[in-house]
Amino acid sequence: MRLRRTHTCGALRESDIGTSVILNGWVGSYRDHGGVTFIDLYDRWGMTQIVFDPEFSSEAHTIAHTLRNQFTIAIRGEVRRRPEGMENPSIETGELDVYVREFELLNTSKTTPFDVLHTSSVHAETRLKYRYLDLRNPELQKKMIFRSRAASLIRSYLTELEFVEVETPILGRSTPEGARDYLVPSRVNPGKFYALPQSPQLYKQALMVSGFDRYFQIAKCFRDEDLRADRQPEFTQVDLEMSFINSDDIMGLLEGLFSTLMRELKGVELQLPLPRISYQEAMLRYGSDAPDLRFGLEITDITDILAQTGFGVFRRAIDQGGCVRAINLKGYSEELTRKDLDAMTPFVKPYRGKGVAWIRMNESGPQSPIIKFFSEEEAQHLYERMDAQVGDVIIFLADTQKIVCNCLAALRTHFAKRLKLIRDDAFAFTWVVDFPLFEKDDDGNPTPVHHPFTAPKAEELHKLDQSPEDVISIISDAYDLVLNGSEIGGGSIRIHDHATQQKIFSLLGIDEQEAKEKFGFLLDALQYGAPPHGGLALGLDRIMMLLLGTDSIRDVIAFPKTQKATDMMTEAPNQVSEEQLEELSIEVFLMDDDEDE
């Protein structure tokens, strides 16, 4: 390289006018006006218009005509003010041109398979195959830089608070708990396998037993699950754990962290403390343990009002232990057509809902296919409870609690979008707390809602020794952080004393052998002065998606996998040699005629 840049392509300002500068970058667009060639030269930092003018440099024209899109070039030139009316106020260098005096070709480029400056309509697989070109798109590049900045802010914040970043192993142990592990055959221990970690949970608890007191890690985690649109086989967690603390400390820490992130990354002042809502209240009011608080449309329970109703569908649901709940789409009667309302029933089908009833509060009185089944008193109670006024639409579901919650949660989101209740720049954080410690499995036995190291709340501890009903009602000291209806993090205070842990295991029907197999050394570790501790893990990929306002996880991961878990660019996974497999003491067996692949 002869011409090494003095400025990046985003750096020049008015004060540079008249100076000689060197720029390096890529040829973006290209325009010829009467023998003078204008080129958008760009790099990571921005774009500067450079001008090849035969009056300024004799070879300019000849050179300019050899240039093609995405050539890499270096130029020396003079910074000039653009002629009046030619400025581009949308970019920071938009008042300037650089007139080229000297030129160096750094590299040519074949015609790219797509226009790297306009990729939105390019087929996803093509973009992934040529990811190195896809990432040359400034918008996508900015997202990766945003992510890097976020990670840097997170690290600074935690480091400032004396958190120690510890790298935990990627080659770990397979445990029968949780999702499917990615396995790695061990060559030197034939027949044995490592597992890639689903989370550093056991290691971070070990570090607390060691006395590290404040640990964090931005950690790669792995789950071999069938992929959904927003899942990847490897994902990144901001993992942290603290000792000698309670859940308020962890929540306070995280609030400070998100306050910093929102300020630095989005220019938003977060109002602290963040709201806290109990699991039970979240399920009741929003139908979800990850409620979206960017809009209202809250759910109201009306089971008590209709306990004796003559309306068979509702009555049967209630008699079978279910519930009736409703949402008042307040003031939206005019905006919602009959079609909107009729579409609700098919909409809730995937959530196992059998139907959605509605009442429109017209000037002329309530209009509804079901109103006739209610007694006058029931109707009056209902209007009161729902604060029903002219212009409202009330929608109803009756079913098991679970189905009602799922359907109404989905309808909430559906109508929020339909009615445009969600502002693009709204960020609604909330904690969800007071999760139950156990839920009943299919056989009616308690099974942990989180993992069996989650501590019960201190005031609930005594229930461990009481009746099965008391046990199932135990509230845990767990907390989830929710942003815009997505869980972005979850954690808990852990059990740190052996006696409580034993009680939990015995309630769960886990014997010593099984506990040892599943949780290994940690049970031992708790017996050597384990301190009170707790922590949390944040899903960094999800958080980036939410802060960047993108629905695609591929927008926040530099080299993502497809939904078939393949890397289109490197063509991984691939076939390996027989010798490699032999060394690992494994053989491939393929079920059908896949062998010919």
Next chain:
Amino acid sequence: MRLRRTHTCGALRESDIGTSVILNGWVGSYRDHGGVTFIDLYDRWGMTQIVFDPEFSSEAHTIAHTLRNQFTIAIRGEVRRRPEGMENPSIETGELDVYVREFELLNTSKTTPFDVLHTSSVHAETRLKYRYLDLRNPELQKKMIFRSRAASLIRSYLTELEFVEVETPILGRSTPEGARDYLVPSRVNPGKFYALPQSPQLYKQALMVSGFDRYFQIAKCFRDEDLRADRQPEFTQVDLEMSFINSDDIMGLLEGLFSTLMRELKGVELQLPLPRISYQEAMLRYGSDAPDLRFGLEITDITDILAQTGFGVFRRAIDQGGCVRAINLKGYSEELTRKDLDAMTPFVKPYRGKGVAWIRMNESGPQSPIIKFFSEEEAQHLYERMDAQVGDVIIFLADTQKIVCNCLAALRTHFAKRLKLIRDDAFAFTWVVDFPLFEKDDDGNPTPVHHPFTAPKAEELHKLDQSPEDVISIISDAYDLVLNGSEIGGGSIRIHDHATQQKIFSLLGIDEQEAKEKFGFLLDALQYGAPPHGGLALGLDRIMMLLLGTDSIRDVIAFPKTQKATDMMTEAPNQVSEEQLEELSIEVFLMDDDEDE
């Protein structure tokens, strides 16, 4: 937790005397003096002596007697000045005691399998099995905290310079190049495998093609090699890459980085620029491409002097294209016994040396078993060249260049230790530059010294089109960073234009098919406006070992593997279920009766 700490165990100072404080921590040592119990309470930050005095608190005595080593406790107490003569100046809280008023037991502890405050003589495997207790040892803990701090400084330095940290995939592609890969069977692509990355090399070059311009990552890398004492299956690299730069830029950047690290971590002002030594000169003067510059004992070539010698052993080596080289152990004649000198020949055996000759420069004249074979002229020339004076010992080796280098390099280090020439706090950095691009393989064909993307120096490019001798003499634009005789990092300017890359492949006899298989997308990527770029990777584990002055890589990795690549704490790798293997379309086959394991 009722008693939540107001201070850590390392925080109290004189100014706190008279105040009431709460401390949380572990019971270290324990001493009873006439009914008053003194306990060293410690945590990550330090140690404070707490006093259970029956005159101060009535229950004190009763409680103190229930406490055992490594119990976790919380206390509220009054800070007092220690009685005169009882201070402990070696710790920062050594002037103070805390008299306990209130007590909370946070956890008990079984008797630990070893004294966590004194682990140096504990069996390595026991420490690894109970790593969570091993890590409670303050010295080991400090090493992990040091590492965290180093990583944080590295990130800050690079982030400040607008480097973007990008996470590259752990589930990558197996390539036939390089060391043995760790493989991961793909469930959804039966018969195919991911490989864990040996380095992010291809991805970081892709990022340069994308225009990220400045990339870094503190990246986990993996090599399934037979482990040596200082190797681990997974290790950490500080990986970086830049565009539109030359090798001076990279070296300058790294010098700034290490200047910061040495200042912040070790209080050492590094003198910049760091020395640079060519590969050839390093081999000649130090016998190694990773020379230890903490001491002299340089090697001198004397082949020319002895070209016609009558001493058969030397003459034969020279006639066969070898060399004779010597080190003057200047002034150490008295310190070195005959035994030292006789021990040299067995010492060089592992390096394939056949023998080491010596001359002692006594007052009474040179003494040596070989001096009689030299002519007077040869001897005189030799004394002159070696600056031989009374009190010196000169040692000699004659053999192929490779063997001479290896043996003399080993002897240099051996005598530096034997003669105590290495100061504990010495840090000698050097760049080694001007590596050859190729070396000859066993068939005499060129093979890359680094990888085939390493660029030749610009002024050497023309040689690519010349004779095989010219080709083999090409100097590359690669650079290694060496600290105290260990390579801690290496990198190069990469080839960024397709034509040069094609020439290199053709010289290496790599056809298109093979290139595609080995390097995949990168060859394509270079054809789409790849910018000039280069970078470097640092071995973080090694650097930590050197800065912390430890010989054991286990001192710088929280959860290391044994030399059999097992994790003693989690018992990984382990056997997995048949169902797991079936899902992955693989079977284990064990050669002999290992199946019974």
